[in-house]
Amino acid sequence: MRSRVWGGTAAVVLGGLLAAGCGGGGNGAADESAGRAVSGDHPVSVTDCMGAKTTFSAAPEKIVTSNASSLELLLRLGAGDQVIGTGFPPGKGTLPGALDTEAQKVKVLSKSVIPKEKLLGSGADLYIDTFANMKMGGGMGDAPTEKEFKAAGIKHVYLKSTACAARSKSPMTDLSAVEADITSLGQVTGTSAKAKELVAGMREKTDAVQKAVGGMAKSARPTYFFFDYDAGTKQPTVVCNRQVANAVITLAGARNVFAGCDGDYKQVGWEDVAAKNPDWIQLGVRDRGSAAANKKAFDEAEKWLRSNAATKGLTAVKKGRFLRIGSEQTTIAGVENADTVEEIAKKLHPDKVG
Template structure:
């Protein structure tokens, strides 16, 4: 029986970037996922994947009609070459927010909801697979409760999670590498019969991360700069910080930095600016969500930097005084996906100039 954690954030900016959703509890049992690694490239079936508690979902053949909960799981399917099987999505990507080669294909996917897909619409979608990027939650906003596993079964819909995000909050240890992201890509490749592409995507990620680790991985912990992810779109009154169960912690760690809030157990937490001041980070990432164009993104980055330089609580921070800002989008840092590896590379190049090629 799958756990059904029901958490919903009313903060729109956080919803768009990460949906402060609690993951399923319990130890993960990845026997089925390990078997997928062998079946993925060959396209062999049956294929079984597990949820956060180890419960298995088995596929006798590739699904033909897929619905995704949001843009991140949709993007992974597009990258795998399985986008033609997606018949609908919630939380669609904004126009221009995906790489150009994916954006046109994403525009063709039917939008079932601009936010969480209402239960009745999801169950009546005709899908044979629903991919949850996050753990189950209270739908809120008049959309009713999330469907039960029994309701999914009655509708003929298999329901699986991306464990790199859905299970993260209740993990028993800090997330310091991208193995869970790679496992999700491999599992989706196995399920959709695109295992060869999944293997290439994972290999590309590992090549970038391994190069960074070779260059800066041996840097002593006390010599690594401290790093603060400033989620500008979540609001400036009280910052939301990424904790040690969030994929951003792995991105920051692999890049040779120290997440300023790595001592925070969980995925996200709202803190006070006095907590950030106490950390006094060496570097600050201006976490801005993609606005759909380079000009709009630059404007948002400018606004975030200007706020930090003008606010009485933050203008005295070491990173602010020294102009140690990184202009890297939120999505590729906090949403599990292929671009996490690119962000590792970008951060390392900035923090260790000349060391990372």
């Protein structure tokens, strides 16, 4: 079962001051090798879900990340040398190329949620959470309060595209919130030039797909179900309209069959999935670290759908309309969301997207 905790308390989150997707930090020279802005970016203010500000007078020097997703974003920005530890570390081989090598050098403070005392005593000046209020389990105590973070000299921020998603006033149908997170992280860490480059690369891919399928009528778009295999098969956990995956699916020219539920995730019954009878099913599994291990996991997910009484009669199952695309790049905010949009669109609309 995937470890995933959210909702609850409004906290400081990245991405408040800039328009979504706009590049920042054009005021100073930049180190092209790392994308780091040399001057002109600070002070920088970012906001929480309610609009409260947190200001950085300089780039943080000692960052701790809650999990692999926020760590990956920092590595892609060229801010890896500012990271001193992480929780939920990425498995060996789960990040591409040089990113994997860099990630394996980061100190692991916990293989799950970082214990409160270890986090507060880490020496960090910034802690980045991917999700909203994370409760410490396994006898590790409660999550630090904002007062405790302040006393330890740690600024506490969240990725807005995930932390604020459930309370968003409207469905997530594009990647602007993800782009805003990248832009704001770039400002905070002094890597605005690289952030702008990453966002531009994402936009290039999604704009091309939109040019091909964006004008399709809703009725002409195939229906799509994200099968979260690792969340458990007894009761399916589905992605709702505030989740990043809903944006990915929509941009790719499909209809998320559970786009009618407001929020990020929801547990339903298999009878609910059967009633939707999706045209396509994505076999969402976590990256196991190797092609062989991933294939085995995808095979298991497909076998389960083909053998389960509630799903074996679904249109997508009978016609073998499965997409083998990992969970992380679909449901977790990151640069690869744009790659997933492209991959899904090519599979569903091969006549339109080359």
